[in-house]
Amino acid sequence: MNTHAFSERNGQCVEQKRMRQPRPSLWLTSEQSRAKMDGRDASLEAWLLSNAEYRLSPFAYHLGKVEWGVFGTVTFGSGWLTGQSSWAKAEREQLFTDLLQETCKRCGSRYRNLAVYRKTEYGGAMQAHHVFLIAAKGLYPASPQLFAETSQAIWKEGQVFEESGKGLWQAVIEPFDKARHWNAVTYQAKMERDASGKWIELEEYCSGKLKRLFHEANARDSSESDFAC
Numbered sequence: 001m002n003t004h005a006f007s008e009r010n011g012q013c014v015e016q017k018r019m020r021q022p023r024p025s026l027w028l029t030s031e032q033s034r035a036k037m038d039g040r041d042a043s044l045e046a047w048l049l050s051n052a053e054y055r056l057s058p059f060a061y062h063l064g065k066v067e068w069g070v071f072g073t074v075t076f077g078s079g080w081l082t083g084q085s086s087w088a089k090a091e092r093e094q095l096f097t098d099l100l101q102e103t104c105k106r107c108g109s110r111y112r113n114l115a116v117y118r119k120t121e122y123g124g125a126m127q128a129h130h131v132f133l134i135a136a137k138g139l140y141p142a143s144p145q146l147f148a149e150t151s152q153a154i155w156k157e158g159q160v161f162e163e164s165g166k167g168l169w170q171a172v173i174e175p176f177d178k179a180r181h182w183n184a185v186t187y188q189a190k191m192e193r194d195a196s197g198k199w200i201e202l203e204e205y206c207s208g209k210l211k212r213l214f215h216e217a218n219a220r221d222s223s224e225s226d227f228a229c
């Protein structure tokens with residue numbers, strides 16, 4: 001299938017036909033993400049300059065193109081859930097899924113419509129916790145405020161797990177601050193080092209709906225560049 005592009009020839013815009021290019025991969029290296037984002041936003045540029053020791057998720061550039069609704073962090077109160085075993089990882093993922101499903105049930109949102117980015121961080125104590133972003137698109141009919149407040153209450157009250165010491169299961173879930181867009185995105189997308197200084201392998205998840213938003217943003221960018229003279 002042909003699409004149209006335009007180029008400048010002898011001072012005029014000339015229509016050219018070219019074959020549609022295959023859908024680009026969403027996976028970018030950390031350096032590519034930095035290069036694409038650098039200079040787009042003053043706060044982002046400042047963050048990159050002051051945090052040169054950090055690496056970013058390969059998805060960071062794409063995350064920056066999404067209109068986010070919710071920003072959050074949840075911790076796990078049981079020590080056996082904070083490790084790096086495949087069993088612990090699977091249990092954490094299931095608990096997080098349970099949280100979102102229960103929140104949707106109470107708020108009237110549809111779980112399948114959520115565009116979610118989730119990443120595991122370990123911190124200095126090497127205890128796993130989840131940081132995440134949820135796009136505004138897909139929360140309907142819930143507002144970001146309602147969704148955030150409901151999910152935080154569910155997690156802190158221990159309603160998705162059966163464990164003692166519920167006070168150790170902490171959550172900070174808030175409506176996304178659009179004024180700090182790039183700072184929030186890069187904060188959630190940063191990579192970590194272990195005690196020896198080695199980069200920790202990323203444990204991140206992008207829902208199918210989120211990947212669709214990535215592709216839609218890429219298509220808009222491609223369309224705009226095709227018709228630029």
